[in-house]
Amino acid sequence: MKACNVINLLVVAQCVALAGNAYAQASGAMPLASSPVASSSRATAADKKLARDVRKALSKAPNFNVSDVFVKARGGVVTLSGSVSEGPQIEQAAEVAKGVPGVTSVSNYLTLYTKGY
Structure with a gap:
């Protein structure tokens, strides 16, 4: 059971890290307007x-x-x-x-x- 919790925690942490990188790239892009x-x-x-x-x-x-x-x-x-x-x-x-x-x-x-x- 503890192994499942650890895996879930790692997956959530990786998703948060990837979401932060995606936002950083999008904010540096040229504005569409x-x-x-x-x-x-x-x-x-x-x-x-x-x-x-x-x-x-x-x-x-x-x-x-x-x-x-x-x-x-x-x-x-x-x-x-x-x-x-x-x-x-x-x-x-x-x-x-x-x-x-x-x-x-x-x-x-x-x-x-x-x-x-």
Whole structure:
């Protein structure tokens, strides 16, 4: 019985220690209010147009299939997600997106699509 109490005490102590570390990391993070993206969770008409422009530019890129690529824009920041069939297309998508007027930065979360999985 004493062994169970000791184990429970150790588990509780470890949880408290980990919770303290998590709070310390979160408090040092940049506040969300200062982020231009966090100021509004809804896309404006300009954001929607920019996303369409990026998607259109990707569709015109040579040997690039845009069907599994998703584009989101917020305040000039473009986020690419989804998948492509060839590795070099990941970097190609980022370069094409950076070349669209109005894009200030690109977050590229594209992955490589592997057939059969």
